Amino acid sequence: MLTTAFRPGAPTWLDLATPDTPVSAAFYTEVLGWTFRPGGATATDYGFFRQDGRTVAAVGPRTADRERAAWTVSFRTDDADRTAALVREAGGRVRSGPYDVLGSGRTAGCTDPTGADFALWQPHALRGLEIVNEPGSLCWTECFSIDAEAAKVFYRTVFGWQQQDVPVGEELYTVLTPAGGGPEDAHGGICPIPPAAAATGISSHWLPSFEVTDVDARLATAERLGATVRLPAEDVHGVGRLARLVDPHGAAFAVITSTRPGT
Numbered sequence: 001m002l003t004t005a006f007r008p009g010a011p012t013w014l015d016l017a018t019p020d021t022p023v024s025a026a027f028y029t030e031v032l033g034w035t036f037r038p039g040g041a042t043a044t045d046y047g048f049f050r051q052d053g054r055t056v057a058a059v060g061p062r063t064a065d066r067e068r069a070a071w072t073v074s075f076r077t078d079d080a081d082r083t084a085a086l087v088r089e090a091g092g093r094v095r096s097g098p099y100d101v102l103g104s105g106r107t108a109g110c111t112d113p114t115g116a117d118f119a120l121w122q123p124h125a126l127r128g129l130e131i132v133n134e135p136g137s138l139c140w141t142e143c144f145s146i147d148a149e150a151a152k153v154f155y156r157t158v159f160g161w162q163q164q165d166v167p168v169g170e171e172l173y174t175v176l177t178p179a180g181g182g183p184e185d186a187h188g189g190i191c192p193i194p195p196a197a198a199a200t201g202i203s204s205h206w207l208p209s210f211e212v213t214d215v216d217a218r219l220a221t222a223e224r225l226g227a228t229v230r231l232p233a234e235d236v237h238g239v240g241r242l243a244r245l246v247d248p249h250g251a252a253f254a255v256i257t258s259t260r261p262g263t
Contacts, residue, residue, distance in 0.1 A: 001133055001139070001184060001185070001186065001187075002132040002133055002138060002139060002140070002141075002187050003132065003133075003185070004127075004128065004129065004130065004131070004132060006076045006123070006127060006128050007076065007178040007179075007180070007181055007185065008076050008077060008078055008159075008178065008179070009075055009076060009077075009159035009160060009161055009178040009179055010075065010076050010178045010181075010185075010187050011073050011074070011075060011076075011138065011141050011187050011188065012074055012075065012076040012121050012123070012127070012128035012129065013058070013073075013074035013119070013121050013126075013128050013129060014056070014057040014058070014071060014072070014073055014074070014129065014138055014208055015057065015058045015059070015060065015071070015072045015074070015119070016028075016057060016058070016059040016060075016069070016070075016071050016072075016251060017060065017061070017062045017063065017069060017070055017071075017072065017251075018059060018060075018061065018062065018069045018249050018251065019061070019062060019069060019249055020249065021045045021046065021047065021059055021060060021061060023248070023249075024059055024069075024247065024249060024251075025047065025049075025059060027222075027225050027226075027227075027247055027248060028049060028059075028247075029049075030221060030225060031218055031221050031222045031225065031227075032049075032051075032136050032210055032212070032218070032255075033051070033135075033136050034049040034050060034051055034056065034057075034136060035049070035050045035051075036048070036049060036050070036059075037049075037050055039060075045060060045061050046058070046059070046060035046061070047059055047060070051131055051134070051135075051136040051137055052131070052136075054130035054131040055129060055130045055131070056129060056130070056131055056136060056137045056138065057071075057129070057138070063096070063109075068250050069247070069249035069250045069251040070117065070205070070250070070251050070252070071206070071207075071208050071251050071252070071253055072109070072117055072118065072119050072206070073118050073119070073141050073206045073208060074107065074118070074119040074120060074121040075118060075119070075120060075121065075159060076121055076122075076123070076128065077120050077121065077122050078122065079122060080097070080098040080106040080107060080108050080120045080121070080122040081098050081106075083108075083120050083158060083159075084097065084098050084108045084110065084120060086157065086158045087108075087110045087120075087158055089157075090113070090153075090154050090157040090158050091113040091154060092110055092111055092112050092113055092154060092158070093110065093111045094108055094109070094110050095109040095110060095111055095117070096108060096109040097109060097120075098120070098122075100124075101126075103124055103125045104123075104124055104125050104126035105121055105122050105123045105124045105125070105126050106120075106121075106122040106124070107119055107120055107121055107122070108120045112143075112145075112151055112154050112155070112204070113147075113150055113151075113154055114145045114146050114147045114150055114151050114154075114204040115146065115203050115204040115205075116143050116144075116145060116151065116204035116205050116206055117205070117206065118206050133211060134211060135211050135212055135213050136210065136211070136212070137210065137211060138208055138209070138210060138211075139209055139210065139211040139256065139258060140187070140188055140189075140208075140209040140254075140256070141187060141188035141189075141206060141207070141208055141209070142188055142189045142190070142191065142206065142207045142209065142254075143155070143188070143189070143190045143191075143204070143205075143206050143207075144191060144192075144193050144202070144204065144205055144206075144207060145190060145191070145192060145193060145204045146192075146193050146198055146203065146204050147192075147204075148172075148174065148190050148191060148192040151190050151204070152174055152190055155176070155190070159178070159179070160178075160179035161176045161177065161178060161179065162176070162177040162178070162179060162181065163175070163176060163177075163190070164177075168191075171191060171192060172191075173189050173190075173191045174189055174190040174191065175188075175189050176188045176189055176190065205252060207244065207252055207253065207254055208253050208254070209242070209253070209254040209255070209256050210253065210254070210255050210256070211255075211256060211257070211258060212255045212256065212257055213257060214257065215233045215241045215242060215243050215255050215256065215257050216233050216241075216243075218243075218255045219232075219233055219243045219245065219255065222245055222247070222255075223245075225248065226247075226248035227245045227246060227247050227248060228245060228246045229243065229244075229245050230244040230245055230246055230252065231243055231244035231245075231254075238259060239256075239258070239259060240256050240257050240258040240259040241256065241257045242254055242255065242256040242257075243255055243256075
């Protein structure tokens with residue numbers, strides 16, 4: 001499960017790139033119960049989503065290296081420059097950086113060899129998200145890939161992730177754990193995009209999942225506000241009840257009510 005201990009290689013930050021920050025802020029505050037805090041008097045197009053006074057994500061305008069609205073997961077590194085070099089050596093692309101973000105940290109925007117975007121975060125003053133796994137916060141990350149085997153090799157090379165293949169139906173789902181972590185430190189997964197989905201234009205991407213107390217209610221609210229349902233709410237044994245959707249600007253995300261031990 002995700003923690004705010006942030007082992008190297010673990011998800012540590014989450015950004016939403018959008019063509020309209022106020023509209024996106026209104027959407028997510030209603031769907032997930034967040035509050036929005038602008039970045040400052042002169043930075044109203046950038047800000048932070050908060051849950052119970054703690055930061056769960058950031059939001060801002062699309063940049064030159066982002067052509068569409070999307071959520072970007074950042075993974076912890078102790079050396080952004082070295083990890084960016086590993087990205088290139090492993091066949092990925094560094095779209096931007098590495099560069100310093102004031103005194104907060106050092107970052108780089110990257111793309112894996114199958115086309116999924118992600119980012120690196122080397123913390124300075126800002127360690128990462130202030131809350132995970134609780135309702136209204138990030139609880140899981142998944143790489144949906146047009147070439148899952150190539151993605152597994154790439155991320156193992158770059159981050160040293162431990163990977164365990166688990167059968168889910170007729171497919172294999174690869175559970176990801178930071179190097180040196182145990183099963184309780186698993187933070188995400190890699191799974192193939194089915195050919196039928198790829199034929200509709202769905203490309204490789206990282207998908208953030210947010211914990212909620214009622215998937216069906218959150219899904220209904222999102223649809224009312226203009227979201228598109230990619231996967232209707234369904235129960236997954238041992239995982240929980242989940243749904244995948246796309247916000248009105250095209251950013252994909254998921255909501256889940258996780259199965260807790262003993263339930």
